Amino acid sequence: MIVRAHRVVLPGGEQPAAVHVADGRITAVTAFDDVTGDVTTLAEDEVLLPGLVDSHVHVNEPGRTEWEGFASATRAAAAGGITTIVDMPLNSVPPTTTVDALAVKRAAALGQVSVDVAFWGGAVPGNADQLRPLLDAGVVGFKCFLLDSGVPEFPPLDDDGLLAALAELAPVDGLLIAHCEDEETIAAAPEPAGRSYAGFLASRPPAAEETAIARLVAAAAVTRARVHVVHLADADALPLLRRARADGVRVTVETCPHYLTFAADEVPDGDTSYKCCPPIREAAHREELWRALADGAVDLVVSDHSPCTPDLKRLDVGDFGLAWGGIAGLQVTLPAVWTGARTRGVPLSRVVELMSAAPAALAGLPTKGGIAVGKDADLVAFAPDARSTVGALEHRNPVTPYAGRELTGVVRRVWLGGQELDGGPPRGRLLDRGGSARVAP
Numbered sequence: 001m002i003v004r005a006h007r008v009v010l011p012g013g014e015q016p017a018a019v020h021v022a023d024g025r026i027t028a029v030t031a032f033d034d035v036t037g038d039v040t041t042l043a044e045d046e047v048l049l050p051g052l053v054d055s056h057v058h059v060n061e062p063g064r065t066e067w068e069g070f071a072s073a074t075r076a077a078a079a080g081g082i083t084t085i086v087d088m089p090l091n092s093v094p095p096t097t098t099v100d101a102l103a104v105k106r107a108a109a110l111g112q113v114s115v116d117v118a119f120w121g122g123a124v125p126g127n128a129d130q131l132r133p134l135l136d137a138g139v140v141g142f143k144c145f146l147l148d149s150g151v152p153e154f155p156p157l158d159d160d161g162l163l164a165a166l167a168e169l170a171p172v173d174g175l176l177i178a179h180c181e182d183e184e185t186i187a188a189a190p191e192p193a194g195r196s197y198a199g200f201l202a203s204r205p206p207a208a209e210e211t212a213i214a215r216l217v218a219a220a221a222v223t224r225a226r227v228h229v230v231h232l233a234d235a236d237a238l239p240l241l242r243r244a245r246a247d248g249v250r251v252t253v254e255t256c257p258h259y260l261t262f263a264a265d266e267v268p269d270g271d272t273s274y275k276c277c278p279p280i281r282e283a284a285h286r287e288e289l290w291r292a293l294a295d296g297a298v299d300l301v302v303s304d305h306s307p308c309t310p311d312l313k314r315l316d317v318g319d320f321g322l323a324w325g326g327i328a329g330l331q332v333t334l335p336a337v338w339t340g341a342r343t344r345g346v347p348l349s350r351v352v353e354l355m356s357a358a359p360a361a362l363a364g365l366p367t368k369g370g371i372a373v374g375k376d377a378d379l380v381a382f383a384p385d386a387r388s389t390v391g392a393l394e395h396r397n398p399v400t401p402y403a404g405r406e407l408t409g410v411v412r413r414v415w416l417g418g419q420e421l422d423g424g425p426p427r428g429r430l431l432d433r434g435g436s437a438r439v440a441p
């Protein structure tokens with residue numbers, strides 16, 4: 001099979017090309033006209049992209065399947081051009097903090113995933129001895145919290161716990177990704193006050209991110225382990241991260257579509273669909289994050305899709321203190337980011353790098369993240385100038401701050417392992433560390 005287009009986003013940039021596929025892998029990338037046999041040619045207004053990789057998705061199954069679930073999350077991912085997700089270890093019950101819990105999660109996922117799925121393990125107090133067995137069992141790395149996670153079964157690490165986890169991971173080059181907000185800084189800030197977004201914003205100040213990032217960076221410097229900051233909202237933390245990297249600390253950082261799309265003064269009071277932690281900050285943070293994406297100071301963009309049932313969002317009272325903190329946006333990640341990128345002159349090839357190659361590299365999935373010989377034939381036909389209004393999505397629950405928003409860029413067709421996704425039975429695979437597929441839990 002061959003898919004060709006006048007615009008193909010390759011690792012070296014955009015050009016006309018034909019992508020040759022056999023047995024699920026890319027076997028050659030040739031000139032547009034260098035083709036014979038079964039050829040699909042994209043429409044004139046479509047660009048061929050590698051399937052996106054989203055390394056930050058809360059699927060919540062088993063245990064809180066009413067919040068999302070593998071079937072609905074992976075259908076949403078596929079509809080959004082995301083062909084690989086990495087599931088977060090918390091909000092599911094059990095959380096993925098032991099080898100047995102990983103097996104439970106895989107058993108829940110098996111047979112119902114429409115895209116490929118890999119798994120993060122969790123680092124919590126007292127499970128340092130589980131980290132290397134979990135790596136051997138196939139997780140791609142570990143997530144931890146540096147403050148209360150919002151669910152009691154996934155407690156945060158203190159500085160001793162952080163050092164213990166990193167000491168386990170450093171000798172095997174394991175990765176620790178961290179939710180960086182500081183409990184004490186937040187305790188000293190005002191309480192979130194009812195329907196006021198400004199009140200909620202004041203309750204989680206930028207200093208909370210900076211203090212926690214400094215703790216993570218210090219622990220990484222001592223242990224020489226690899227760490228990653230998830231969902232950066234505070235652009236004032238960028239100098240600290242730049243300095244750490246210049247000092248040789250192995251730290252990377254991601255941000256999310258909602259921090260790149262919305263700004264605090266646009267959030268209506270009482271509209272808790274916008275509540276997430278850390279919070280959506282002022283427009284100045286958003287614009288500085290965009291500059292950091294363009295110059296490489298931020299490494300990747302992933303959804304942090306973290307839905308819940310509508311009742312937990314407390315839209316009935318609109319109270320930012322009571323509502324669950326998490327934004328649902330998996331399916332619209334690409335058009336949301338592209339809409340912001342094109343107005344700021346960030347090219348599509350850079351967006352693809354941030355949303356495909358970079359998250360694949362973070363999660364250590366070498367067969368993902370690009371259109372190149374030997375990679376999985378995960379491909380997306382994307383119409384970058386087409387517009388759409390966000391309506392019904394494949395997410396299990398409808399609450400999203402993107403509802404009704406007009407976005408630019410439409411995903412038209414998706415291929416997973418060389419087969420076009422057509423709404424038939426789910427054909428996604430469960431991936432181990434390193435990207436190999438498993439056939440059993």
Ligand SMILES: [Zn+2]
Nearest residue numbers: 056088304306
């Ligand atoms: Zn998250």
